[in-house]
Amino acid sequence: MINLLAGAFIIAGLLFFLAGTVGLLRFPDIYSRLHAVTKADNAGLGLLAVGIALLADTWRLVLLIALLWMVAVIASSVACHLVARHHLREEDQG
Amino acid sequence: MMALFDVVLVFTLVLLAWRCVTVTDVFRAIVVFIVIGLLLGLAWARLEAPDLALAETAIGAGLLGVLLLGTWRALDAGERHACGHHRAPVPARWLAGIGSAGFGLAMLVALTSLDGHPGGAGELALNNLDAAGTEQPVTAVLLNFRSYDTLLEMGVVLMALIGALLCRAALTYQPRAEDVTVDTPLVPVLVTAFAPAVLLMGVYLVWAGTHSPGGAFQGGATLAGAGVLLVLGGRLHGVPHTALITRALLILGTVVFTAAGLLLIPLEGAFMAYPADFIYPIMLVIEYSLALSIALSLLLLFTGTHGLRRGES
Incomplete structure (x- = not known):
């Protein structure tokens, strides 16, 4: 039962990654690309983390996975913000 | 299933x-190079060589990537264009291609003929782990069985830094104001949240080197990564002169390593032989001195300056 649930979470997470990657490749400008890659990948990573945490043997491992997920989410949000801001400034300058 | 993963990874x-x-x-080439470093780390992990995986990710992908991006930022538009469009003459390209192919084939032959025969150096090292003061084979080899190599590597790191700083002085690049000023509230928060965690991870990796994958080089690179974060966040600034403490930290690893080897000669009768009872603390002191020197060298390579001072913010 737990295996099925974990599998469902992992597959859902991978679908989000797939959607994010398609968005990154197909969307027209940098803002919508950033939107696709950060939002979809963060959701995908969260689902993936939940799936793997369900399969983990110890609580220590679950906490480590949660920590990893949090670090990745914070880093990617800030990186997205910086890339978008840099691009906005270059547009302003001409 | 894992075979499929490996094939995809290799391709x-x-x-x-x-x-x-x-x-x-050039920018794309740098980004691709960083991704290669990360995937190589994954490949080493698949080959069950976590030490190399850590080193590759921290140094190959992380710090080398940051250094390349820093160099890219120092180039002006014309230089950036010239880097990508400069083509070597055809004979030179053929020579490079044939040379690389030959080298690859020779490596293939050499690696496939390695069969880890009994009585080799690897087995000898594994059988003598007790004498090395550490349960971790890689650290034992680096700091004890082959300590000459590690000592010389520290010399190489120091020489590389001196060479890079001498060349860097000739460059006209000065960090622009907008590169340094941080006007978004997110960056200081990120630095405040991540820098202590990365520092802790670096310190842990050095300590972990005595019993599990990790060690001075991986830990040192991680500490340098924390330093890069502080520089980019405006908490540390490069300055054009070297403080005494900076010089002391740069040579600390080499000095402690050599001193430990020399001072124990009267007791042990050989250079770099350590007394069995105190081997663990000696290893730890050497590891941490090496890591500090490596971290500071790598960080100064990134800032391209002779010293560092604390920023205002």
């Missing part, structure tokens, strides 16, 4: 390597 690596050398945009 992706080859494809990225090809992209890295054929792409004309």
